[in-house]
Amino acid sequence: EPEVTQTPSHQVTQMGQEVILRCVPISNHLYFYWYRQILGQKVEFLVSFYNNEISEKSEIFDDQFSVERPDGSNFTLKIRSTKLEDSAMYFCASSEAPQYYGYTFGSGTRLTVV
């Protein structure tokens, strides 16, 4: 069964450093998403991406965040200057048609900012 692949599974970074979280969505999917989940809390929407541009973003997704689909297969989330409160599990998801099939989520990247 096709999977959404996220790397790395766990990243530790120092406060103020830049991190790039990587995702390889399912190949025929057109809709891409990033979500985050602070430990023990709800899964929060960050951004949706379609047709090579952001289609929607949440209040969390401020200027320190950016997304990119650099080569047609990868989908990255960059956090420019990490803060302690950015520590969370970050999930990438993709979908062929979200209303019909929902999303397929990757297994997540646990980001720890120290």
Next chain:
Amino acid sequence: AQKVTQAQTEISVVEKEDVTLDCVYETRDTTYYLFWYKQPPSGELVFLIRRNSFDEQNEISGRYSWNFQKSTSSFNFTITASQVVDSAVYFCALFTGGGNKLTFGTGTQLKVEL
């Protein structure tokens, strides 16, 4: 705005008991889609079931069943004859085309004990 409420934060049952997880949603859209996801201790998000707003027929799939009632904006999920492997956090989620994002509830932690 979309909102999903899962009032039960934690449920504990003994194996083989039936358990129902409650979900109440809010949306102004007339077309929307409801989902249940499971998050086992390993952390990934696993798609379980999906329902669209036009189809209130309740269904059973193996040990899973769901009860969708538009009149009360509820989308409850039942596990019959629960097993220890069902122990996980269960998230109800709402997708509306206007929002182009999946909005999650806060999750219900289900613990199934021997």
